[in-house]
Amino acid sequence: MQESFRVSSSCLSRFSGIFFVLLLVMAQPLWAENRDLTGNLISSGSDSLNTLMRAWAVLFKQDNPEINIQIHAGGSSTAAVALAQSTAHLGPMSRTMNPAERRRFEQLHGYTPTAIPVAIEALAVFVHRHNPLNTIAWQQLEPLFSAEPLCSEQEKIRYWHQLGVRGDLGARLITSYGRNTASGTYGFLKSHLLCGADFRADLHELPGAAAVIQAVALSPSGIGIAGKQHATASVKELPFNGEQTAAESGLQRMLYVYVNSHPEHGIAAKEQAFLRMILSEPGQQLVAQYGYVPLPAEQRKLALGALDGP
Amino acid sequence: MMLSSFTGRQWIDRIARWCVSAVGYSVMLALAMIFIFLLLQVAPLFSKASITPLAKEDTVASSFRLLGSVVDDAENSTRQAQHALKLHRPVDFVLSTADTLFLLERDGRYRWLSHQGTDSRRLLSSGQLDIAEITAATMSPTGQTLLVASVDGRIHPYTLLHQELIAMQPIATSGTQIQQLLVQASTRSVVSLDDSDTIRLFHIASGRELAHYHWDKHPNSLMQLSEDEQYLQLTAGTMRQVVKLHNPHPEASWRQLVRPVHYEGRRSADYVWQSSTVSDNTEAKLSLVPLTIGTLKAAWYAMLFATPLAIFAAAYTAFFAPVSWRYRIKAVMEVLESLPTVILGFLAAFLLAPWLELHLLLFLGSLIIVPVTIMLGSCGWFYWRKKQQYGTDQPSWWLVLLSLLTGVVLTTMLVSNAETYLFHGDFLSWLANRGIDYQQRNSLIIGIAMGIAVIPTIFSLTDEAIYHVPTSLTQGVIALGASRWQALSTLILPVAAPGILAACLLGLGRALGETMILLMATGNTPLLGFDPFQGMRTLTATLAIEAPEASLESAHFRVLVLAALLLMILTFVVNTLVTLLRQRLRHRYLQL
Structure with a gap:
């Protein structure tokens, strides 16, 4: 397209060059209808999905070089707001939308947003690499992170000796690191780990999972929850002792991409193609490559079914 | 000649002065506008809640169904409970949620049971509330808050934490005996109907009266809340009246913003900033x-x-x-x-x-x-x-x-x-x-x-x-x-x-x-x-x-x-x- 423009502008006078550009601009809608995978694809949402979204975007660009993909990662809550206000096409979220967010979307559009599961993330508990602790009980997590344990009947855990640490560290306050309120991790943990209770007021809220790992790496008295795939050598992952299975599944969560699916027209072509790429074999290989868990086959089939629309 | 050149300069001078002062004033205006914009955004926060009656011919949207069955359900579960517990005499108040059952007597004695399924019931705790005579009681759908009206017309909220009942700040009402209480769970509010046939809407944690509505002289009336909790149906015999509960920002008032508030699920009143609600079951706590x-x-x-x-x-x-x-x-x-x-x-x-x-x-x-x-x-x-x-x-x-x-x-x-x-x-x-x-x-x-x-x-x-x-x-x-x-x-x-x-x-x-x-x-x-x-x-x-x-x-x-x-x-x-x-x-x- 640029090639032809250069040729024509060299032939014609400056005025007709402008005229030609105008013609092109006016012809744009017609031309766009034939090849719909152009223009912008804006994604706004989860930080947990950020690296994956970027990897997928690169993969998608290989097949659709004309498309311009922008990815903002401000946390899952920003996805709900952006999708409702139509400032984004894709809303990656690391939790499901809550009723209030769904209501907001329904108010503005008249129908519910569609969630497409894309990957599974396993969260884990991390401490400083010099921490003497080697395991942690699943039941200790709620009293540790909660302002007031609702489900667990244990006392609040605030000091390291309550976790069985002796020596100098035992007397120290546990510095807890977690994600900011806008994140899906925060929402997921609040509803699944804390039974809806508040996080302790001295939870350090950080803007990303990598920031949590980094903060724990620098803090000898720190503990944090973040996605397993972010782990580095300077932190120690604490496996759960006791009821392994319950704990493992308790910290595993589905990651979604929310889209605006019109009840009659279905999902727009650009979003449709992007999501199909995510659910394709190479898309799911990227999931495994980045340390997340790919979707099981039947879930993938279900998700692809949801893409076809009603 | 001299005069005209002088006026020309004068004009330029004047225009320059106007331009400069216009810029100056517009900066001040912009500042004032920002201030006014912020004020306008904040103002609705303190707008009053209201209870407005719907006219007879107004029908509520079709997606909305008045829960007539709630009362039947309650009666059913009462009967079931009495049957299962082999109670000799009826219990005054039976409050049930998904997994708990709360049996309350007028004199304040209570038994609190958990029930998984229909048969397996387990006594969580029992005891005596510090209230002389109970006229009405209700429980939030999540089972986290118990509300009891005493004979002096006050409402006593309790938060249920493990096997404990923790008393929250009592809500002072007009002093008239309360007949019925209902919880509007989505806004953490409670609706009361008293002997003077007045409906009052209170925010539970702060104890603030949000709105009230007087229904003319219909003794023995009954309130029912709609499924979306937006409407309230009043019935007395064959008389029926639907009112709309408009309760936009119950979680924010001066009291909640600057005073310690005892929220449900907590042991005491405190200044809390926890703005993220995540689900409808949790309440935004907005203390500045x-x-x-x-x-x-x-x-x-x-x-x-x-x-x-x-x-x-x-x-x-x-x-x-x-x-x-x-x-x-x-x-x-x-x-x-x-x-x-x-x-x-x-x-x-x-x-x-x-x-x-x-x-x-x-x-x-x-x-x-x-x-x-x-x-x-x-x-x-x-x-x-x-x-x-x-x-x-x-x-x-x-x-x-x-x-x-x-x-x-x-x-x-x-x-x-x-x-x-x-x-x-x-x-x-x-x-x-x-x-x-x-x-x-x-x-x-x-x-x-x-x-x-x-x-x-x-x-x-x-x-x-x-x-x-x-x-x-x-x-x-x-x-x-x-x-x-x-x-x-x-x-x-x-x-x-x-x-x-x-x-x-x-x-x-x-x-x-x-x-x-x-x-x-x-x-x-x-x-x-x-x-x-x-x-x-x-x-x-x-x-x-x-x-x-x-x-x-x-x-x-x-x-x-x-x-x-x-x-x-x-x-x-x-x-x-x-x-x-x-x-x-x-x-x-x-x-x-």
């Missing part, structure tokens, strides 16, 4: 107190660090140092001022904070030892000079540097020994054993990082104020035999005081409005109190973090705007004070 205290605390520690350093530095450059030095130092200060705060925040979070956690004692020790060594060094210098009869002029910079270095080395040596012998090898656990908890990202870090950001502001203004004290005054005092220090402390500082105060206030304004350092170097923990070893969450950082996630028109969003307004007023007041003080200073210098 922790955020305001966070802002003031951060500013306080920054000022504590910056003020003495900046004022002494300014006194040195403006009064003691040679003029060439003054320009060099001022240039360095300007570079410091132009340093982006995000860099300071980054350095504070990832270098200073971990370093300080490892070397806290060294830092605290050097705060005492270094100034002492510098002072001792200067004293020694004067003593030596006097003995040699050289006269006592100012010590040169290398002496200051030498004593500074000596101080640092001395501290390092002392501290490593002190930590081993006095504090059992680890200062932080020694502190922890004495009840002082240390968090890595704390007020000290903020004091230093934000102090560095604030120092140039205070320094420049103080320097100007001191430098511009009329030279006639200084020369006069020195001619009368005062030393330089005497001149500074007795004459210059008092004369320049309004200017120095203005400088400090300007620094304070900067500290109150600072965002990036706080966002990065604090843990954004909404804590109360002025503990130097704990973090904070400030108004500015909260705005930066939460503005993108708050949906427009929600109470959360409006409270954030209120926080912005509060911040704007704070900085506006501080900056106005600065301007007034500087005017006064200028006036004073003109008089002298």
